Amino acid sequence: MTQQRLGSYTARQNLMTHRRYRYRGCAPDVDNPMVAAGDTSLPVTAWEAPDVDGGEDQAVRREREAAAVEVCVDCPVMVQCMAFGASVNAAGKLAVPHGILGGMTALERHKALVRERQVEPAPVEPAPDHELRTEQKLAFLRALAAHESAGEVAAAAGMDVRKAAWHRSRITTQLGLEKSASRGEVLAAAVARGLLRAEEVVVDPEPVAPVSVGVRPVQLSLDDALDGASVTDLFAPQTVLGVAA
Numbered sequence: 001m002t003q004q005r006l007g008s009y010t011a012r013q014n015l016m017t018h019r020r021y022r023y024r025g026c027a028p029d030v031d032n033p034m035v036a037a038g039d040t041s042l043p044v045t046a047w048e049a050p051d052v053d054g055g056e057d058q059a060v061r062r063e064r065e066a067a068a069v070e071v072c073v074d075c076p077v078m079v080q081c082m083a084f085g086a087s088v089n090a091a092g093k094l095a096v097p098h099g100i101l102g103g104m105t106a107l108e109r110h111k112a113l114v115r116e117r118q119v120e121p122a123p124v125e126p127a128p129d130h131e132l133r134t135e136q137k138l139a140f141l142r143a144l145a146a147h148e149s150a151g152e153v154a155a156a157a158g159m160d161v162r163k164a165a166w167h168r169s170r171i172t173t174q175l176g177l178e179k180s181a182s183r184g185e186v187l188a189a190a191v192a193r194g195l196l197r198a199e200e201v202v203v204d205p206e207p208v209a210p211v212s213v214g215v216r217p218v219q220l221s222l223d224d225a226l227d228g229a230s231v232t233d234l235f236a237p238q239t240v241l242g243v244a245a
């Protein structure tokens with residue numbers, strides 16, 4: 001699906017004039033401006049790669065990005081921030097090519113832009129286990145296995161519907177499935193990856209059969225409970241504080 005990308009000026013205005021922009025997760029904390037308001041254990045610089053000799057250590061980068069993204073998921077302007085991160089300049093390139101915006105890393109935003117411009121969509125590589133076995137993602141998968149409606153899934157996972165939609169979209173991509181994958185396809189892939197036990201999946205009337213990761217299963221007929229609720233369909237982010245603050 002081709003996404004509608006805003007120009008950078010419009011996207012930035014939409015973000016910065018939002019009535020809740022001041023409450024963004026990456027804003028400086030009122031008591032200690034060196035840390036982020038959304039998580040005071042994080043420095044406000046966590047959304048951008050540090051300028052260090054030899055580059056940032058890979059494990060440190062992963063940890064920093066994961067922590068920053070967790071804050072983005074609860075941010076009141078996440079959707080506007082994603083749109084800003086996906087915005088393009090006159091040359092058709094990302095207006096903000098570095099950093100995390102709206103819960104997406106710069107690499108993810110670049111890849112999304114490249115995919116969008118390819119005639120044939122690029123195959124999505126499944127993510128490694130450690131990226132899928134987070135507490136929140138496993139909670140979401142258990143909830144999705146037990147419920148079909150978006151509201152019930154979100155409630156069972158202990159999160160609001162927007163956050164549940166974000167997890168759904170993220171997990172779908174990380175399982176190597178297309179964004180349009182149905183509930184049944186997501187659950188089947190999760191079972192195949194060992195993230196869920198097959199008996200945890202409530203499937204009525206058809207059973208979920210494990211499938212190979214990266215291959216679209218076809219025999220499931222469940223409605224996609226969260227179709228149309230995907231935050232990532234609205235799109236990409238990038239460097240936060242340096243640009244948006």
Ligand code: SF4
Nearest residue numbers: 025026072075081240
């Ligand atoms: S990067 Fe964007 S979505 Fe993330 S906390 Fe900052 S303003 Fe919110």
